[in-house]
Amino acid sequence: xxxxxxxxxxxxxxxxxxxxxxxxxxxxxxxxxxxxxxxxxxxxxxxxxxxxxxxxxxxxxxxxxxxxxxxxxxxxxxxxxxxxxxxxxxxxxxxxxxxxxxxxxxxxxxxxxxxxxxxxxxxxxxxxxxxxxxxxxxxxx
Amino acid sequence: xxxxxxxxxxxxxxxxxxxxxxxxxxxxxxxxxxxxxxxxxxxxxxxxxxxxxxxxxxxxxxxxxxxxxxxxxxxxxxxxxxxxxxxxxxxxxxxxxxxxxxxxxxxxxxxxxxxxxxxxx
Numbered sequence: 001x002x003x004x005x006x007x008x009x010x011x012x013x014x015x016x017x018x019x020x021x022x023x024x025x026x027x028x029x030x031x032x033x034x035x036x037x038x039x040x041x042x043x044x045x046x047x048x049x050x051x052x053x054x055x056x057x058x059x060x061x062x063x064x065x066x067x068x069x070x071x072x073x074x075x076x077x078x079x080x081x082x083x084x085x086x087x088x089x090x091x092x093x094x095x096x097x098x099x100x101x102x103x104x105x106x107x108x109x110x111x112x113x114x115x116x117x118x119x120x121x122x123x124x125x126x127x128x129x130x131x132x133x134x135x136x137x138x139x140x141x
Numbered sequence: 142x143x144x145x146x147x148x149x150x151x152x153x154x155x156x157x158x159x160x161x162x163x164x165x166x167x168x169x170x171x172x173x174x175x176x177x178x179x180x181x182x183x184x185x186x187x188x189x190x191x192x193x194x195x196x197x198x199x200x201x202x203x204x205x206x207x208x209x210x211x212x213x214x215x216x217x218x219x220x221x222x223x224x225x226x227x228x229x230x231x232x233x234x235x236x237x238x239x240x241x242x243x244x245x246x247x248x249x250x251x252x253x254x255x256x257x258x259x260x261x262x
Binding site (some may be wrong): 079080081082083084085086096104127 | 175178179181182183185186189193194195197198203211213218231
């Protein structure tokens with residue numbers, strides 16, 4: 001009876017930790033997507049210098065493009081969140097992107113640490129649950 | 142071992158409220174995230190010159206706006222969000238208290254009927 005009770009407790013704990021681990025994993029994936037989005041901006045800002053007058057294709061959806069000419073490569077309009085965008089000098093924009101990226105990477109590292117801790121707990125709990133399950137089966141079978 | 146009907150009913154109710162609590166908690170997280178985003182945008186706006194080009198998103202379009210107008214709009218938005226945060230927090234506290242009470246009552250009922258409590262909380 002004691003074993004069964006402990007087994008129930010451990011199974012509940014494992015389910016709870018597993019659920020938390022899944023949520024953290026999803027959040028890490030979301031952050032990873034945001035970081036790679038920022039890397040695209042970073043690369044564009046790095047390569048746009050001196051490309052004034054260059055022909056470019058502007059995406060208008062469904063794989064369709066308009067032909068355009070780059071008019072201004074000194075400034076960029078960038079989102080600052082909350083539905084607001086500001087015109088910024090390329091240098092300032094790069095700084096902002098770098099700040100956002102560092103912040104996201106920091107958060108991602110913290111989350112990866114938490115995930116690691118949860119995984120370690122799960123690794124510790126699983127063998128105990130297996131043992132208890134065996135003993136419950138033996139005593140009931 | 143079959144659980145008594147009244148305990149089964151209590152557990153079902155408990156799980157329903159637990160789902161509601163999760164939904165409220167997600168709502169709270171969403172509001173907190175919006176508050177953080179709005180505060181960050183306001184901070185960034187402060188750093189910009191008065192005559193800077195500032196745009197507001199309207200679907201796929203960007204519409205040019207005046208700095209003081211958008212500043213006021215964001216301040217108002219922040220105030221509304223903070224109010225919403227307070228309400229959601231209160232809702233969360235209430236529902237968590239209810240969950241604790243229900244958990245206690247289920248555990249007592251289970252001990253009374255000789256079954257072991259095994260709620261995933």
